[in-house]
Amino acid sequence: AQTVTQSQPEMSVQEAETVTLSCTYDTSENNYYLFWYKQPPSRQMILVIRQEAYKQQNATENRFSVNFQKAAKSFSLKISDSQLGDTAMYFCAFMRRNAGNMLTFGGGTRLMVKP
Amino acid sequence: SAVISQKPSRDICQRGTSLTIQCQVDSQVTMMFWYRQQPGQSLTLIATANQGSEATYESGFVIDKFPISRPNLTFSTLTVSNMSPEDSSIYLCSVVVSGLPGEQYFGPGTRLTVT
Numbered sequence: 001a002q003t004v005t006q007s008q009p010e011m012s013v014q015e016a017e018t019v020t021l022s023c024t025y026d027t028s029e030n031n032y033y034l035f036w037y038k039q040p041p042s043r044q045m046i047l048v049i050r051q052e053a054y055k056q057q058n059a060t061e062n063r064f065s066v067n068f069q070k071a072a073k074s075f076s077l078k079i080s081d082s083q084l085g086d087t088a089m090y091f092c093a094f095m096r097r098n099a100g101n102m103l104t105f106g107g108g109t110r111l112m113v114k115p
Numbered sequence: 116s117a118v119i120s121q122k123p124s125r126d127i128c129q130r131g132t133s134l135t136i137q138c139q140v141d142s143q144v145t146m147m148f149w150y151r152q153q154p155g156q157s158l159t160l161i162a163t164a165n166q167g168s169e170a171t172y173e174s175g176f177v178i179d180k181f182p183i184s185r186p187n188l189t190f191s192t193l194t195v196s197n198m199s200p201e202d203s204s205i206y207l208c209s210v211v212v213s214g215l216p217g218e219q220y221f222g223p224g225t226r227l228t229v230t
C-alpha cells in the first residue's frame with residue numbers, strides 16, 4: 001500500500017514571497033504519478049500540477065513548480081510570487097500507473113498568504 | 116474539464132436516518148468516485164461508482180452503509196444510511212474526464228452534520 005505524508009499541517013507566507021510545501025511518499029512501485037491539489041475555503045478541489053514518475057524534468061505551471069526527487073521519494077511544491085488567492089488547503093496525492101485513477105491523498109497543508 | 120454539482124450542499128440530520136446525496140456532471144464521464152473528508156482531515160476514498168453495476172468499495176466501507184447508484188454516465192447518488200454523529204463529514208464526488216491519468220474534477224461537496 002502507498003502512503004503520502006505531508007509534514008507541515010500549517011504554513012504562512014507573505015504576499016509576493018515564495019513558499020515550499022513538502023510531501024513524501026512510500027511505495028514499491030516504479031511507475032506512478034504525483035499530484036498537488038488545492039482546496040480553497042470554498043471547498044472546490046482543483047488540480048494544481050501533476051508529475052509523471054518516469055519524467056526527470058520537474059513539472060511547472062506558471063507560478064507553481066515541483067521538486068521531484070524520485071530516489072528520496074520526495075515531491076515538494078514551490079509557489080512563487082504568492083497571492084492572496086493561493087490561501088487554501090494543499091493536498092499531495094499519489095496514483096499508481098494503471099490503477100484505475102485511484103488517488104491516495106496526504107493529510108494536507110493549510111497555507112495562509114498574508115497581505 | 117467538467118462542471119459538477121452536488122445536492123444538497125449541506126444538511127443537518129438526526130441519527131438513525133438516511134441521506135441521499137446526488138452528483139450531476141455536465142458531460143458523460145467514464146469514472147466517478149465518492150470521497151469522505153472528515154473535519155480538518157484529508158480525503159478518503161469510499162468507492163468507485165460503476166455505471167450499470169455494483170460500486171467498488173474501499174476497505175472499511177460497505178454497501179449496506181453507503182449504497183451507491185450510477186444509472187448513467189452523468190449521474191450518481193451516495194446514500195449515508197443509519198447515520199451516527201461519526202458520519203458528520205464532507206462528502207465529495209469526483210470524475211475523470213480526459214485521458215490524463217489521475218486528473219480528477221471534484222464537486223463542491225456536501226457538508227453533513229448528524230446530531
